[in-house]
Amino acid sequence: MKRVLIAGYTGAMGQKAVDLVAGMPDFEVAAGLAPSGKQGNLPAQAKIYRKLSEINESYDIWVDFTTPQAVFENVQFALQHHMRPIVGTTGLTDEQVQLLQKLAQTEGVGGLIAPNFGMSAVLLMKFAQLAAEFFPDAEIIEMHHADKKDAPSGTALATAKLIAQARQNSPESANSEETLAGVRGGDYQGVKIHAVRLPGYIAHEQVLFGGPGEALTIRQDSFDRSSFMSGVKVALLKVAELDHLVVGLENIL
Ligand SMILES: NC(=O)C1=CN([C@@H]2O[C@H](COP(=O)(O)OP(=O)(O)OC[C@H]3O[C@@H](n4cnc5c(N)ncnc54)[C@H](OP(=O)(O)O)[C@@H]3O)[C@@H](O)[C@H]2O)C=CC1
Ligand SMILES: O=C(O)C1=N[C@H](C(=O)O)C[C@H](O)C1
Numbered sequence: 016m017k018r019v020l021i022a023g024y025t026g027a028m029g030q031k032a033v034d035l036v037a038g039m040p041d042f043e044v045a046a047g048l049a050p051s052g053k054q055g056n057l058p059a060q061a062k063i064y065r066k067l068s069e070i071n072e073s074y075d076i077w078v079d080f081t082t083p084q085a086v087f088e089n090v091q092f093a094l095q096h097h098m099r100p101i102v103g104t105t106g107l108t109d110e111q112v113q114l115l116q117k118l119a120q121t122e123g124v125g126g127l128i129a130p131n132f133g134m135s136a137v138l139l140m141k142f143a144q145l146a147a148e149f150f151p152d153a154e155i156i157e158m159h160h161a162d163k164k165d166a167p168s169g170t171a172l173a174t175a176k177l178i179a180q181a182r183q184n185s186p187e188s189a190n191s192e193e194t195l196a197g198v199r200g201g202d203y204q205g206v207k208i209h210a211v212r213l214p215g216y217i218a219h220e221q222v223l224f225g226g227p228g229e230a231l232t233i234r235q236d237s238f239d240r241s242s243f244m245s246g247v248k249v250a251l252l253k254v255a256e257l258d259h260l261v262v263g264l265e266n267i268l
Contacts, residue, residue, distance in 0.1 A: 028080035105169025125257030130169035132246025135235035150224035
């Protein structure tokens, strides 16, 4: 039986993860971590921790859907206590990811960090990477629910990085002057990112490529958080085989 701790078990994603793990043969939701310590949908026998310092035993797997502020310390703790992390929480900087990868190597523990567990988003990123070889001019529009704490989304940032790396030519520099501050969006190495936050939305991303006389638009929609659970399930089934801290669901599929 694989014993799983779910960090952020009271949240929108954490609750889905609890149901997923509870329904998988040979896996058990053994504990949850959340400051509020509410029971929520955590099985009655699971231990509830409100903070890291209360955790007094080790678990096989650490699933993390918490906050950009908490995730680095959480994953550090998991690795130091030989729990294999599966991290969906966004907001880790490149430097933090590198530090965690080093720590994973030192501790001899594998795991996964995935900015998006949805298949449509993983494919969108692949397609965008390919398109960027031919269309260096790109802008990203990501649309999320109004409760999302971070902007841009981890997925948008990961997409922008892939586009910036895959581009063979420099983008044309559009030179509209902003007469309303921020109206042209954020800039990641010449890739503009626009973050929309509205009620009714869950998680959506559109990448627009423009070239002389033509344009290409790639779009994905997560209409429901169940879209992320097939990826989390793959990660739960494969994490024991990983010998380092992998970044990106596509690298374990
Ligand atoms: N990779 C992917 O496919 C996806 C990633 N995400 C990411 O997952 C993260 C969580 O999203 P979502 O579920 O919508 O967020 P919610 O705000 O719904 O949930 C956040 C959770 O984190 C807990 N929490 C807050 N502070 C801490 C802390 N210091 N230590 C441990 N737990 C803490 C909260 O507990 P409490 O209730 O006690 O406050 C709550 O359980 C975000 O970063 C989001 O971007 C989201 C969807 C898909
Ligand atoms: O907060 C969310 O909801 C999501 N977060 C991830 C991100 O920031 O990319 C994944 C998905 O977009 C949903």
